[in-house]
Structures are given as structure tokens and as C-alpha cells.
Amino acid sequence: MDASKVYFYDNLSNLKAGVNKIFKMIADEVDIEETMGIKIHFGEGDNDTHVNPNHLRDVTKYFKKPVFVECNVLYRGNRLRKDSHLKQAADHGFDFIEIDILDGEMGEDYSEIEIETKNTKKAKIGRGLKKYDNLISIAHFKGHIVSGFGGALKNVGMGLGSRGGKLDMHAGVSPKIDEANCIACGSCAEQCPADAITVDNFAVINQEICIGCAQCIAVCPEGVIKIPWGTRPTNEFLEKIAEYTLACVKDKNWWYINFLTDITMKCDCVGSKQEPFMKDIGILFSKDPIAIEKASMNLIIERNNGVNPFKTHNKNSIHILKYGEEIGLGTMKYELENVK
Numbered sequence: 505m506d507a508s509k510v511y512f513y514d515n516l517s518n519l520k521a522g523v524n525k526i527f528k529m530i531a532d533e534v535d536i537e538e539t540m541g542i543k544i545h546f547g548e549g550d551n552d553t554h555v556n557p558n559h560l561r562d563v564t565k566y567f568k569k570p571v572f573v574e575c576n577v578l579y580r581g582n583r584l585r586k587d588s589h590l591k592q593a594a595d596h597g598f599d600f601i602e603i604d605i606l607d608g609e610m611g612e613d614y615s616e617i618e619i620e621t622k623n624t625k626k627a628k629i630g631r632g633l634k635k636y637d638n639l640i641s642i643a644h645f646k647g648h649i650v651s652g653f654g655g656a657l658k659n660v661g662m663g664l665g666s667r668g669g670k671l672d673m674h675a676g677v678s679p680k681i682d683e684a685n686c687i688a689c690g691s692c693a694e695q696c697p698a699d700a701i702t703v704d705n706f707a708v709i710n711q712e713i714c715i716g717c718a719q720c721i722a723v724c725p726e727g728v729i730k731i732p733w734g735t736r737p738t739n740e741f742l743e744k745i746a747e748y749t750l751a752c753v754k755d756k757n758w759w760y761i762n763f764l765t766d767i768t769m770k771c772d773c774v775g776s777k778q779e780p781f782m783k784d785i786g787i788l789f790s791k792d793p794i795a796i797e798k799a800s801m802n803l804i805i806e807r808n809n810g811v812n813p814f815k816t817h818n819k820n821s822i823h824i825l826k827y828g829e830e831i832g833l834g835t836m837k838y839e840l841e842n843v844k
């Protein structure tokens with residue numbers, strides 16, 4: 505496979521101008537009348553190192569119908585449900601264009617996209633993604649405690665998984681109930697689409713019939729239905745993110761923008777402020793999600809005195825790029841071209 509082009513804009517005093525140049529490059533490739541979905545993470549709670557929405561404000565000059573697209577998250581927080589998710593997006597300044605939460609009120613609305621990969625045959629993706637043919641991933645590149653780093657692949661593959669898809673990537677099939685703190689209210693059993701929960705003194709999930717939709721996690725008023733984080737081997741977790749990305753990009757046009765700014769050790773799902781640990785680098789743009797991730801990591805290592813800062817999280821985070829190549833998402837070979 506030939507090397508992919510990755511564009512690099514590093515005028516840190518005017519990142520908005522760089523974004524506009526990239527939007528113009530994308531706009532030249534599409535019909536301006538068509539809807540442009542923009543997948544972005546709005547940042548959880550007090551997080552303030554997510555992508556700064558002010559850099560994106562000129563988007564309507566380049567696309568007539570830009571829409572921020574996102575799915576609800578797995579864990580308890582502001583982005584667990586559509587209403588509080590939209591409020592979170594507005595609180596962080598992303599309400600200047602339409603926002604479309606693709607997987608319903610509580611992550612229950614998904615379609616299964618069939619792919620032929622090692623770990624995934626049917627990826628559970630927010631149903632609303634079907635409406636979009638053209639999409640831009642705008643990702644904040646930073647560390648992640650399990651995957652090592654998070655950028656375009658995590659933004660698309662993990663981000664657009666429905667709640668059940670996210671559970672599938674993280675942990676396998678079923679959530680676990682903290683029986684000692686269950687108040688036996690029955691809400692989970694009422695909402696379970698597979699009738700997999702019975703409640704007596706406490707709720708019990710029948711693992712044989714649970715379909716892993718994770719709906720019960722969202723409805724439990726006590727927060728005692730837990731995601732068994734980390735029960736999936738890490739390489740398989742990384743492979744699943746790549747596989748879900750493949751499902752999301754299937755039959756669609758995607759462009760990828762990575763912000764290498766406010767680079768933190770943990771992801772934007774952490775609902776508290778984090779201190780960036782290194783200087784800003786700039787913005788990268790590519791049509792290849794593997795090439796842009798590789799270029800992002802290389803720049804970070806180069807500017808961090810040759811040391812991968814995320815190796816404390818995961819020494820083998822590069823596995824997602826190798827595997828992404830194997831399943832045809834792109835190539836780690838890239839040519840970096842400066843955007844002036």
C-alpha cells in the first residue's frame with residue numbers, strides 16, 4: 505500500500521485558521537449541499553481540555569448542513585442519556601450547530617453492521633449513523649488508561665458504538681450486579697429488552713439470555729450495575745475498537761482531524777480538569793485513520809524527547825495500528841505535508 509498523506513498545521517497562535525483550511529480541503533471534495541456529520545467528544549463534566557469549539561465556529565461557511573454526531577456513553581455521567589448529553593454539549597459551547605445523538609434516549613437504538621473480522625461479526629452502532637454519507641472525525645489526541653492513546657480510532661470506533669457496542673468492546677457480554685447494594689427496585693428488569701433479569705432480594709442477570717445491550721446500567725437508580733472493566737484482554741480490546749471503526753466507515757466517506765493540543769495523560773471522559781503534560785503541537789488531517797494516528801504518535805514521541813509518554817498505560821498500544829492495517833483501515837506509512 506502506498507504511503508498516505510497526512511497534513512500538519514502548526515501555527516499555534518491561530519488554530520482556527522488551520523481548521524478552516526482543512527474544512528476547505530474537505531469541502532472541495534463534497535457537494536456543499538449535503539449534510540456533513542462531525543463526530544466529536546464534547547468532554548465530560550469539568551473537563552476543559554477537549555477540542556475547543558471556538559476553533560470550529562466557521563464550519564457553516566464550508567458546509568451548509570453540518571451536524572455534530574455522537575452516541576451516549578456506557579458509564580454513569582452527564583453523557584449517559586440524550587437530554588443530559590445535549591446539556592453537557594451546550595455547557596461546553598458546542599450548541600452553535602445541530603447536535604444529533606445517534607443511539608436514542610439512552611443508548612438503546614442501534615443497528616448491527618455486519619463485518620468479517622476476527623472478534624466482531626455484527627457491530628452495534630448508533631442507528632442514526634445510517635443517515636450520514638459524509639463524516640469528519642474531530643479527535644483530541646491524548647492518553648487513555650487502557651488503550652494507551654486515544655485519537656481518531658477511539659473517537660469513531662468506540663465513540664459511535666451504542667451502549668451495548670461499548671460494553672462489547674470493553675468487557676464482553678454481561679454487566680455485573682453489586683448484589684449487596686441492590687435495593688430490589690425492579691427498574692432494570694422492567695427495562696431489560698431480553699427479560700434477562702429477575703429480582704427477588706436483589707437483581708440477578710441470566711448470562712445465557714443477556715444480549716449485552718447495557719440498558720440496565722443506564723436505568724439503575726443506585727448505580728449498582730457495573731461494567732466489568734478490563735475483563736477483555738487488552739489486545740482484543742484494541743482490535744475491537746479497530747473493528748468497530750471499520751463498521752462505522754463501511755460505505756461512507758470519512759475525513760480525520762486530530763488535535764494535538766492540551767495533550768493529557770487521560771481521556772476527556774474523565775470529568776475533572778487535567779493538566780496537559782507537554783506543549784501543544786498542532787493539528788493533523790488525513791483521509792487515512794491509521795496514518796493520522798501513527799503520525800500523531802510519532803510527533804508526540806519526537807516532542808517528548810523520544811519517549812512514548814503513554815507507555816505507562818499500555819506498552820503495546822501500537823497493536824491497534826498494526827491490526828487496523830491488517831483489516832484494511834489504512835496504512836502506517838505516511839508522508840507529512842505542512843499546511844501553510
Ligand code: SF4
Nearest residue numbers: 696714715717718720
Ligand atoms: S441484563 Fe438486560 S438490560 Fe442488562 S445488558 Fe443484559 S439484556 Fe441488556
Ligand code: SF4
Nearest residue numbers: 686687689690692724
Ligand atoms: S435497578 Fe439497580 S437497584 Fe434496582 S433492582 Fe436493578 S440492580 Fe437493583
